[in-house]
Amino acid sequence: MRLINTLTRQFEEFIGSKIPQYAILSHTWEEEEVSYKHYTDGNCRHMKGYSKIDMTCRTAAAEGVQFTRGWTLQELIAPSNIVFFDAQWQTRPGSEGSTKAALARELSEITQTDQQLLLGQRMPSSFCVAQKMSWAARRTTTRKEDIAYCLLGIFGINMPLLYGEEEMAFIRLQEEIMKSTPDPSILAWKLSSAIQDVAIGSHNSIRFPNARSGKEIQGSALLGVMSYSPAEFADCRNYERTRYDGLAESTITNIGVRTRAPLYSMYGSEGIGSVSIYPLYCALNKKYLGLHLRHVGRRRYLRQNPCTLVEYTPNQFLHNPPAESFLLTKLPRGYRWSDFRLAPTNETMRDLRAHVLHFTLTEKMTLYDPWPTDLYDSEDQLFFFGHVPREDLALIGLNCRFTISSGGIPHTVEMRCIFVASGWSKPSATQSQFSLLDAETDGSKVDVLRDRLRLGQDTRPSWVVLREAGLPTTLTVRHCVPETEIVAVISCQLQRRVPDEKISNCAFYDVKFILSLYSADDCSIPAGA
Secondary structure, three states: OEEEOOOOOOEEEOOHHHOOOOOOOOOOOOOOOOOHHHHHHOOOOOOOOHHHHHHHHHHHHHHHHHHHEOOHHHHHHOOOOOEOOOOOOOOOOOOOOOEOOOOHHHHHHHHOOOHHHHOOOOOHHHOOHHHHHHHOOOOEOOOOOHHHHOOHHHHOOOOOOOOOOOOHHHHHHHHHHHHHOOOHHHHOOOOOOOEOOEEEOOOOOEEEEOOOOOOEEEEOEEEOOOOOOHHHHHHHOOOEEOOOOOOOOEEEOOOEEEEOOOOEEEEOOOOOOEEEEEEEEEEEOOEEEEEEEEEEEOOEEEEEOOOOOEEEOOOOOEEOOOOOEEEEOOOOOOOOOOOOOOEEHHHHHHHHOOEEEEEEOOOOEEEEEEEOHHHEEOOOOEEEEOOOOOOOOEEEEEEEEEEEEEOOEEEEEEEEEEEEEEOOOOOOHHHOEEEEEEHHHHHHHHHHHHHHHHOOOOOOOHHHHHHHHOOOOOOEEEEEOOOOOEEEEEEEEEEEEOOEOOOEOOOEEEEEEEEEEEEOOOOOOEOOO
């Protein structure tokens, strides 16, 4: 597209997504109208039709610059009184005049800035970070760095101006805001347009080019938690800050954003596993907002579904205890998609998981209290780590709650087991040990073992630790249901599975838990479900 620069009056050519905002001159054709050839040859200023072009450029520049330039944002907010003039230095006629107060409603609609803020009825400090970012979402600057530098006053930030760093200036701004303002809403941005060779569709579906096959990959995406531009906060204008008493401290590290904020857990869409949610402590239409996180390494998380935020009510999730986590700002290095901003979820998770211990449950079962937690992915219900060898002792609780009928009387039964696995990352089954224990009879032994390991009091190989702990090596747990003639048995089947497109590129162990009900007289005959 060829456009006339309103300042230089020269034609400039724009391609793809870099087309700036522009105005269109619609007019009737008269004598001495200017053609493209006339304009480029420079022989048009004496023609009658040139005055239309010149006046359109003046009007577009005068009416657009105050509302689209990045540097004019704080000039609009800070002064208590502003008078606006048109291109002929005339004020608006009428009793209302052309002051900031008189035009507050129109200015608010045009600039997407809060009307009470413009009138001085609300202080900038009363808005959450995401709202402040939204004020600059539709503004542009000549130099890329200035979209960050023009916001320093609004956020009360002082940092060096380093021209030449381009998009990194906005990353640095966010880091400085995090250091001075405990407001998680700085992560409440959303993607809304195509970036870096990927196309964003509906329902968080993103199309990626596949370097291997040449075909597109479609699905959800993973990326770092940092925004690349204020434009990604365009939908945050109406967000409201919520209370966050006792909010955990966040710090910037060479790994990512380190936080001890408790993550929330919500059951997955298919009733399998639980999704990790990072609360943003802001709300829209009385719905609280959070980030959907994926566990990609030891206490390391990436954001999933960058086009949406999770909406929830305070009582909808399980609140996990505070624990140190790292929210990555970039994709992990050393993988196929490391040089991109976004990566397809399934392919990335498979690449990151070199060793996996996966669990398959029935609808009557839930998992709880995994250890070590930094190796457990609650969404896919598995322990995992990457290609660096490490100890692979894992503990996890299994709760099975079901109802049976005996003599016409319903009985609700709850069984708790503990699964212990060692050597599950080893290629040979002879190096592995698995046990399914009754939590009631063996739980105290497991608690002692877990506490010793958690405190780092035992650094010996896991198979030695298990042997000395005296834990049984059985793979079944029996429970006689009181007041009935029924015995409930939970067993586990171990299978060495081939690589799976949703789990890992490497072979892994799958543990399937099975509930069976038998008559007390003959445990080999099922009593019915």
